[in-house]
Amino acid sequence: MKVELFYTPGCDKCADGKETLKATAERLVPDVVWRELNVIDELDYAVEVGVLTLPAMAIDGELVFSSLPTPRQFRRELTMRMKRAV
């Protein structure tokens, strides 16, 4: 599973809680690929995914959160996807 966090440097909203979410993903999903994408460097890809607000999060190329989720929301989403994949 690939988790992509779209952010912009210097944005407090983007940094808040990021490490907790990363740790959650690494704990729950054994094969998780965690990517942090600076929107300035990855603008075309961000537009392709449908990112309109920052920070935003995509899972396996699909925009899932248009702002940073709470750890609970994130856990629920990851769990649901893992069940679906079985």
Next chain:
Amino acid sequence: MTLTIGKIASAAQVSTDTLRYYEREGLIGPTSKSRGGYRLYDRDAVRRVRFIKQAQNCGFTLTEIRVLLDLRAGEAACCGDVRRFSLEKKLQLEAKIKAMRTMSKALDHLIAACSDESRPLDDCPILAAFER
């Protein structure tokens, strides 16, 4: 020093109708009234109107400009907040450009399919494509 709406319009190079519209939208407001009942504005109004015009040139809507003006006036905000807001605007603009490119390509296909201009309307492939 206070200015009438006409003076503000002239200094900021906009019409008085535009200023009244900005006023209805809550973006500018008079600071006092003359004895004759005319609305009077301070010098900052000119700066504010110029700010609105420049932001509009970058695609911001009046609602978004109100957010920018609030950020400018607020002590809690920093340049990073304005930057993030501007980046979000850019993402919206790029998404629109992408959608318009797709529309333009769709039209290319339709125009190419309609190579014979002498066909009757009933056989027009463009109209037929829209009927599908």
